[in-house]
Amino acid sequence: MEIIRSRRSVRKWKNQPVEKKQIESLMEAIQKAPSAVNWQPYRFIFVDDSEKRKLVSQAAGQPNVTKAPLLVVGVANPKRAPRWYLVDTVIALTQALLVAYDIGLAGVIIGAFDENKVKAALDIPEDQVVPLILALGVPDEKPRPIVRKSMEELFRLMITANQ
């Protein structure tokens, strides 16, 4: 629960690479993620090359992304799971995001980008979809907690047992 309670998006990183062991943990988090019918209609590209990061950053119009030591790019195959490819990819990346915090990394989900530019930069085939990118690294900022919707606003409890 501690990670869930304290996690904030981080957009500033130390200028140091993500370690091999950390990359392996992120990969395992993704590999073990649930997906509809266990179809796993996705692939993930791990990018630390500075030129590629710059291109992705430009595609997002978000200069700070260039400085993220590691990008994890979700690539979904709509044909493999037409109803669930987006959801599955997001679940896998969310697992990786939470594991990142558990292993001393932090970052942000990037959803605003020109998909065609990202595909061109990373040689992703046209028939694939890029729903989200994770920008990760060793954090160099500690954002304060922010206000969330109240429990009353968020939940409708239809719970009768154990009250």
Ligand SMILES: Cc1cc2nc3c(=O)[nH]c(=O)nc-3n(C[C@H](O)[C@H](O)[C@H](O)COP(=O)(O)O)c2cc1C
């Ligand atoms: C689907 C999605 C897309 C997002 N896209 C971006 C983005 O392009 N750039 C960015 O800086 N943050 C992006 N974020 C991060 C949100 O702004 C952030 O999660 C939200 O403001 C709540 O803050 P917190 O993550 O610190 O709790 C995105 C988050 C989600 C879930």
